[in-house]
Amino acid sequence: MLVKGAGISFDLSEDHLMIQDMVRKFAEKEVSPGAGERDRSMEFPRDICSKLGELGLMGVNTPTEYGGAGMDSISYAIIIEELSRACASTGVVAAVQNTLAQLPLYRFGTEELKRKYLPDLAAGKKIGAYCLTEPSSGSDAGSLQTMAQKNGDFYFLNGQKLFVTNGMAADFFIVYATIDKSKGNKGISAFVVERTFPGFKIVRKEEMLGVRASGTAQIAFENCRVPVSNLIGEEGDGFKIALTTLDSGRISIASQAVGIAQGAYDAALKYSKERSQFGKTISNFQFVQEMLVDMITYIEAARLLVYRSSYLKDKGVPFSKEASMAKYFASTMSEKATSHALQIHGGYGYTKDYPVERFYRDARVTEIYEGTTEVQKMVIARNILGG
Amino acid sequence: MVLTKQQNYWQNLAKQFAESEVKPKVNEMEKQGEFPLFFMKKLGELGILGIGFPEKYGGQNADSFSFILAVKEISKVWASLGLSIGAHLLGTNPIYFAGTEEQKKHYLIPLVRGEMLGAFGLTEPSSGSDAASSRTSAVSVNGSYLLNGRKVFTTSASYASTFVVSALTSREKGKKGISAFILERNYPGLMIAKKEEKLGLRASDTSGLILDGCQVPKENLLGLEGDGFRVFLQTLDAGRLGIAGWALGIAEAAFEQMLDWAKKNEVDSGLMDEHEWEAGMIAEAATKLEAALLLAQEACRVKDTGQFYIKEASMAKYFASTLAVEVCDAALKIIGCSALTNDLPVERYFRDAKLGEIGEGTSEIQKLVIAREVLKTSGRLVPA
Known part of the structure; x- marks a missing residue:
């Protein structure tokens, strides 16, 4: 529906184009070459994080006074797309660093917390992560079990967190815990926890289908001692902080999904013009054309949804529904597009000689993390139906 | 689905073997990429590799669907092993279809019994779906053929004892210039090339063959010169049925994981109010699994009557493989x-x-085959 305020614009600004060009060149030169090897070895792209920090790409939306670049959300979407197009792991690592780790701080943190943590994160000198999901609380974040008990100048955290992207490499963690289970959502509070705090423990590294270089970890808190000053906002603000952060996080993942699909499409288009069967390049076959056409049409539609939600976010109007639409559409599209790309490559696509099997594995998680496709549909349904 | 006593027997035997002997090893062997040679021998001893072959060639003389059910049960536990069975049959069937009695005695019987492992070399770097464009050549010299060329994606190549490969005995004749040969692993000039690293099926071996003046005795030509294309098409029809069974095994395995999860999370107690979405996916998968199995059964039925079953095999393969990805x-x-x-x-x-x-013809190729057959028979889409 085209309505007032929907933010229709088909031109990127000069600034946006410059950023796109800069990140694309960086990704082609620095990110793409090692992507296959990192996927195999599950090695976290720590060096790339430092370089991204130097380029100002690790605190894209973070205000400049705290060391960030203070750019708009469309720039951010472009950056995550371009990184993911080369390496989906790097894309999600940067997304978690930029949004999940820093937004709770610059939106809800005290001046002291902002000064203490944001500059190093925005510079890529330190890595940040986000601990919300637990063994028995995924989509239903309100039911989390990790406890925070206040005692003097400290909170003591006890509990387990799962699927913590960047977890293996991170220095700082945004952690959600409840101060009182009986209060439900209103008991949830957010903390900054440093890796060196006593009682912080990495349980294990997850071996996964895709985004294998994202340092995804299981984490445990065993009487983990957190200074009272590391509470973000007030006690009980956690649920609001989590939801606000995830709205923006959805734009990240939608951008990542678009980038993965674009990378797969680029590879498939190139291959279809090189590979000959039955006396002509396979790009001449209608089946192949249909797949390419579907891919690029859906990629462009998804990208526009991403830009629209980013635009609304920058305008400061509600964008939760639009972010969910972007994520739902882009992640579903990405799964389909990467499958087409693999199919166009035939037997070669099934091997690790070409990058498409990696894109195919990487795309899958975009339908799951930061709210599954089904949760996005619930958000959209709630928005259009009310209540 | 109603199964015959024979079909039940083979399905159960395969299931039992897969559950009790194979399952405990799967995770480790798949992780290490360890080829299941030992299990292939075992499958030979159990008769599973020989289900569809006559007794006089060491087989079990059972129907085609018994074999497909067995492949399904094994693939359900370990797809890499299921695929190795499929590849073995690709290397065995051409000899059964076109071999002389001498070749059958020498090669077919040990293959059927699982004493030898077979492989099939058709695909080349520049000839995949377009199998007729293969470039490997065979020149007759002093009672032998000298083969030169390269094969890629040869399943089980690193472990096979025999290979059935295609090569051109005449470049001018197009498809009619393609011939089939039986190669033994130790023939001079036969080398195994790079092993592929793949998205999945890591314990299944996929390697290339290099034929560098490979010397093949004249008596190892399968059929006549120029028979190759026909023999390979016939082999691929049977192979597609195998892939249908293989894909169904994976689909059933994924379906069971889905059901386990649903039961654990008590989805069944809330189907009408809070779990409609899960219910929908479970129902859709269950329905399509039945349909896929029926397509495979029908293809097997037509095959066993001795009629052409190319359309039925392609339908079974196309439907089951799409379904496996979906489930x-x-x-x-x-x-x-x-x-x-x-x-x-x-x-x-x-x-x-x-x-x-x-594998064994992309979904796009299956659709072309189905369309061609359907157009040929002027629209009688459903078998009578």
């Missing part, structure tokens, strides 16, 4: 993040399933 995807959706880690086998199923849409 794996549905299982990932229902189970969520936990299914992406290797704590559950679902991520393995998801990686493995994709091959079904590619």
